[in-house]
Amino acid sequence: MKNDKPYSTKGLMEAIRYFSDSVVCLKHVAESKWPTGPACPQCTSKRLSFLTTRLMWKCLDCKKQFSVKVGTILEDSAIPLDKWLTTMWLLANCKNGISSYEVADAIKVTQRTAWFMLHRIRYAMHTGSVNKMTGTVEADETFIGGKARNMHVGKRMERIRGRGPMGKAVVFGLLERETGKIRTSVVTTRRKGELQRRIRENVATGTAVYTDALKSYDGLESEYAHKVVDHAEQYVDGNVHTNRLENFWSLLKRSIKGTYVSVEPFHLFRYLDEQAFRYNERKLTSAERFQKVLDSIVGKRLTYALVLG
Numbered sequence: 001m002k003n004d005k006p007y008s009t010k011g012l013m014e015a016i017r018y019f020s021d022s023v024v025c026l027k028h029v030a031e032s033k034w035p036t037g038p039a040c041p042q043c044t045s046k047r048l049s050f051l052t053t054r055l056m057w058k059c060l061d062c063k064k065q066f067s068v069k070v071g072t073i074l075e076d077s078a079i080p081l082d083k084w085l086t087t088m089w090l091l092a093n094c095k096n097g098i099s100s101y102e103v104a105d106a107i108k109v110t111q112r113t114a115w116f117m118l119h120r121i122r123y124a125m126h127t128g129s130v131n132k133m134t135g136t137v138e139a140d141e142t143f144i145g146g147k148a149r150n151m152h153v154g155k156r157m158e159r160i161r162g163r164g165p166m167g168k169a170v171v172f173g174l175l176e177r178e179t180g181k182i183r184t185s186v187v188t189t190r191r192k193g194e195l196q197r198r199i200r201e202n203v204a205t206g207t208a209v210y211t212d213a214l215k216s217y218d219g220l221e222s223e224y225a226h227k228v229v230d231h232a233e234q235y236v237d238g239n240v241h242t243n244r245l246e247n248f249w250s251l252l253k254r255s256i257k258g259t260y261v262s263v264e265p266f267h268l269f270r271y272l273d274e275q276a277f278r279y280n281e282r283k284l285t286s287a288e289r290f291q292k293v294l295d296s297i298v299g300k301r302l303t304y305a306l307v308l309g
């Protein structure tokens, strides 16, 4: 299947026009999923016939019929590919994210459906890197507002005590300066054990680690070239700061406040994945960023039950 990707350097309008043809959508997803051509998911045979009316393949060896959605996060979804691809484009490229209400309106589905689609795409955006960060790393944590007032009293007290001021969730981040890539995670407390464990899991020994003066970072000197930003004494060392990570926090907060209004603590990590994805891929073009999301849907599945926890 040949695909001439006419949208490759263009913006949203071009993309929407391109995705309006269901056969073009199918070809595009198939090429991303099977770079060397479609194969039967059951017996791996490449002897297939394409069923034009159903937009599916039939295996000539084991007789199984399958769609391009099989084995991807789109499996079991009745939503047509043009709506999926448009939504992926929007989430990959809207700097402050996009709400399920906006998506519902744009592609004509219910808000509930749009919400679930967005969570599936966020799941695809999650990149769990196994390589440890090196060079110079900024480490910092921030509070993201929860909705403690709507919780059961006992649960609320537990959250408030465990999570810091006003029941907010704690988010921890690491930014590797040389690559400009960020990693974020939701943590239960700002205590030393938890924050330092995250650093050890993600940062190679000997790396320069810059943090603020929070006591939880004390003692990192034994394994890292740890330097502390002293906000009271500016201009001590212009290079020792966590400004880039702080800029990311403000982007994240703007996106959550402006677009999503509020985020349930349980789902917060998916919004972090989404914002970190756009940040880490900010040097790509819109089309490249979209393609990166599409490529990552292959082999990932997310059931409704899993999203709701």
Ligand SMILES: [Zn+2]
Binding pocket: 040, 041, 042, 043, 044, 045, 059, 060, 061, 062, 063, 064
């Ligand atoms: Zn087969």
